[in-house]
Amino acid sequence: MAGVWRCMLPVVVLMCVCLWASTEAKSRPRPQIRPPKKPKVDPxxxxxxxxxxxxQQMTGTWYLLITASKCSYLMTHGTKVEPTVMTLTHSPDQTLSVSTKTRRNHQCWEILQVYNLTPTPGKLKLKGxxxxxxxxxxxxxxxxxxxxxxxxxxxGKLTIKLYGRSVDNLSEPMLTKFEQLAEKQGLGLAYLFPFPTYSHxxxxxQNHVINCVPTC
Structure with missing residues (x-):
């Protein structure tokens, strides 16, 4: 009889191990297949x-009327913005020379930049x-x-600006259109900053003529 038990014991142990392994396998959640990441699309x-x-028709003088942005500077100093005027000049090398005049510390500054044309009409690039x-x-x-x-x-941070040929160009329909376009980009009324239209x-x-890239 003892011999029989010695023969049966390994079988019983093996059955228990198999049952435990089967139960453990059933209790483990199946690994979830992660959906592929959507490609990042910039605004x-x-x-x-x-x-x-x-x-060519874009050249000349443009007055900054209003800006929509989450720029930290505007969020902090948006009520103290200064009148700003931009002058575009078409250069022979197929670029746009940009002169932006504004006031800093009660002095007039000029910011000089170059907008490079791209193969897509209406898209430009300012190189950093x-x-x-x-x-x-x-x-x-x-x-x-x-x-x-x-x-x-x-x-990845977006800023939208509305310029006018005249400081009197900010009509109600134009302002409404700009607000709607800004809202589509998540820039509601809290992120709209009107600029002064006087004292440009x-x-x-000349000591304040500089070359730089705008952040707002």
């Missing part, structure tokens, strides 16, 4: 440029010190003798 990539952009510091620019909407809406994106800079203190 500016969803903004089609205006059709048939003619950069490194590729990741480039500013992507889209001409979203324009009426050459009236207004232009420009989108700027740097490091004329002559510039």
């Amino acid at each position: 500016i990539d969803l903004t089609p440029p205006a059709q048939n952009i003619d950069t 010190a490194r590729t990741e510091l480039d500013t992507e620019i889209v001409i979203g909407e324009i009426v050459y003798n009236s207004y232009v809406i420009i989108y700027y994106q740097k490091r 800079c004329g002559a510039v203190d």
Whole structure:
């Protein structure tokens, strides 16, 4: 009889191990297959440029009327912005030379930049010190003798600006349209900053002519 038990014991142990392994396998959750990550789409990539952009007609003077942005500087100093005027000049090398005049510390500054044209009409690029510091620019909407809406994106952060040929161009329909476009980009009323339309800079203190890339 003892011999029989010695023969049966390994069988019983083996059955117990098999049952335990089967129960353990059933109790373990099946690994979940993660859905593939959606490719990152920058906000500016969803903004089609205006059709048939003619950069020659864009040249001349533009007054900054209002900006939509989550820029930290504007969030802190948005009530103290200064009148700003931008002058565009078409260069022979197929770039746009940009002169922006504004006031800092009660003195007139001039910011000089170059917007590079891209193969896509209406899309420009302002090159930074490194590729990741480039500013992507889209001409979203324009009426050459009236207004232009420009989108700027740097490091994934979007800023939208409305310029007018005249300081008197900010009509109610135009403002409503700008607000709607900004809202589509998550820039509601809290992120809208109107700019003064008076006391723009004329002559510039040459000691304050600089080259830089705007962040707002």
